[in-house]
Amino acid sequence: MAEADLQFVAKLVDEEIRRVIAEAIESEGCVAASQCAVRIANAYPNSRVSAEDLAEAIVRAAISARVAVEVSRPSAAAHLYSTGERLSQRPGRPFAGKRLAGGHAAPGVEPGPNTRPSPAGTSGRV
Structure with missing residues (x-):
C-alpha cells in the first residue's frame, strides 16, 4: 500500500x-x-x-x-478475527470458554482447576 x-x-x-x-x-x-x-x-x-x-x-x-x-x-478472539487468523491455527492451549450463570460450564468446555459447581447466582470461584 x-x-x-x-x-x-x-x-x-x-x-x-x-x-x-x-x-x-x-x-x-x-x-x-x-x-x-x-x-x-x-x-x-x-x-x-x-x-x-x-x-x-x-x-x-x-x-x-x-x-x-x-x-x-x-479479547483474543476479537484480535484473531481482526487479523484473519483462526483459533485452531494458534499453538498452545485450546480456547477456553466462559462459565454460564449458575456455575455451569458452556457446552463442550471443561471447568478449570479453580472452579467448582456452585448454587445459582454465585460466581463458582474457589
Whole structure:
C-alpha cells in the first residue's frame, strides 16, 4: 500500500476515534475502549494498527476529553478475527470458554482447576 494511502487510512481511523468520543460526550456515556478498538480495527484492516494500540489511543482521547472510559484489553478472539487468523491455527492451549450463570460450564468446555459447581447466582470461584 502506498504511503499516501496509509496516511489517508490513518486519518480515517483518527476521525473514527473522534466520532466515538464526540458521541460519548453528547450522550454523557462511557466509552468501551476495547470494543470500539476492535470495531475500528475490523472496519480498517489495512491501517496496520493493532486493536491494542487503538484501544490505548481511545483511552488517551477519552481521558483528555474528560469522558468516562472502560479500560480493558481486546479479547483474543476479537484480535484473531481482526487479523484473519483462526483459533485452531494458534499453538498452545485450546480456547477456553466462559462459565454460564449458575456455575455451569458452556457446552463442550471443561471447568478449570479453580472452579467448582456452585448454587445459582454465585460466581463458582474457589
